[in-house]
Amino acid sequence: MTLLKAVRGTRDLLPPETELWNRVEATARRVFARYHFGEIRTPIFEDTSLFARSVGEETDIVSKEMYTWEDRARAQSEKSQSLTLRPENTAGVVRAYIEHKLDATGLLQKLFYIGPQFRRERPQKGRYRQFWQIGAEVIGPPSAGSESPLRDAEVLEMLASFLNELGITGWSLALNSVGSSADRPRYIAALREALKDKVPQMCADCQRRAETNPLRVLDCKVPEDQPVIETLPRIADYLDDASKAHFAAVLAALDACGVAYTINPRLVRGLDYYTRTTFEFTHGGLGAQNALLGGGRYDGLSEMLGGPKAPGIGFAMGLDRLVLMLQAAQGEAASALSDAYIAPLSEAQNAAALELARELRRAGLRVELGDGSFRLKKSFEMGNKLARVIVLLGEDEQRSGILTVKDFASGEQKKVARAELVKALRKQEI
Ligand code: AMP
Secondary structure, eight states, X not given: OOOOOOOTTOOOOOTTHHHHHHHHHHHHHHHHHHTTOEEOOOOSEEEHHHHIIIIITTSHIIIIIOOEEXXXXXXXXXXXXXXXXXXXXXXXXXXXXXXXTGGGGOSOEEEEEEEEEEOOOOOBTTBOSEEEEEEEEEXXXXXXXXXXXXXXXXXXXXXXXXXXXXTOOSEEEEEEEOOOTTTHHHHHHHHHHHHHHHGGGSOHHHHHHHHHOGGGGGGOOOGGGHHHHHHXXXXXXXXXXXHHHHHHHHHHHHHHHTOOOEEOXXXXXXXXXXXXXXEEEEEGGGTTXXXXXXXXXXXXXXXXXXXXXXXXXXXXXXXXXXXXXXHHHHOSOOOOOEEEEEEESSGGGHHHHHHHHHHHHHTTOOEEEOOTTSOHHHHHHHHHHHEXXXXXXXXXXXXXXXXXXXXXXXXXXXXXXXXXXXXXXXXXXX
């Protein structure tokens, strides 16, 4: 029989690696709470048109990478519907913002999410078909200050603080402004003009995109097309005064709080909904897939989805990649040893051993429980692999309440009264 394996591009996460995952998630929750973000959990699948309308039909994500299927109607009252496993979470958050009329509060909504996303990409280290993102969005009516460059700078400063708190150093932040909806038509016209003569030598995707959505030509990864892309007009040269002033204010606020950045005029990011500020944090330690996180402003997204005017800014970071960074920094995480291994010396002590384990665990200690069918030698071998000390529980110990405890590191063996055991283990006196 062929053994079944996890599907290509997906993987199981096992301990001790999952400890690192939990650490990253806990750090995000802790840091984001200081900025008053609340958690949102949206469904893992959505109506396909949500992504087509927001991320954009011509993006790689929508045109090549989505897991989409026709969901058959189960009752006459239902219609069959095209559904898609979410390839990203911003569209779902903005859909929820509109659906729950969150703009009626008149306040900025600060929402974060942690969850799996799905893209049919070519799997490699740091790139998977099911991957995890931690992301956040700041969205609201303009009257709540949602367009302010201070929001952009605050989000970027939060990300810098998060990475520092996680112990990830050596990252770089690249920034750009891709202009507002007012700037975009002038830039697209210039891009079309410049592409006219060049596009026949470019790849098939670029030839199509030059017609349908020229901005997406800038995402092309085909090496032969890069020299041509280098010669194309830069969006920075097509910003109007308001967009320039917005970007300058973001940079000034970052300078004021000491967050270092570089400006990359080619950073457009592969999603259609971005306006004005776009950004990416990269890290050299990640190899080819060097983007730790990316994001930007999306002032028109809510309206693209039929909602009210609700400018916003957000980001998504790759949890898989953050964990890869931490693993590289600390080497394989050694699984921490338990505080005690309890060894019942015969099966007659099994129940009493479970009771003792319960007592210690209730006191917050990490405890492994052996089995009375093990010979003493095996108990010591197992205990040595799993815990700092072994606690022997035989007939004598059970009767007298005086336990035999041996510390593996020092080799020291002691008698400890049961009532003193928690205290002794906590103080590591044994
Ligand atoms: P994006 O949603 O494309 O802006 O990506 C934001 C971040 O998600 C990236 O910077 C990566 O860290 C992470 N990411 C995107 N795609 C993948 C993938 N296929 N596998 C792992 N991480 C990914």
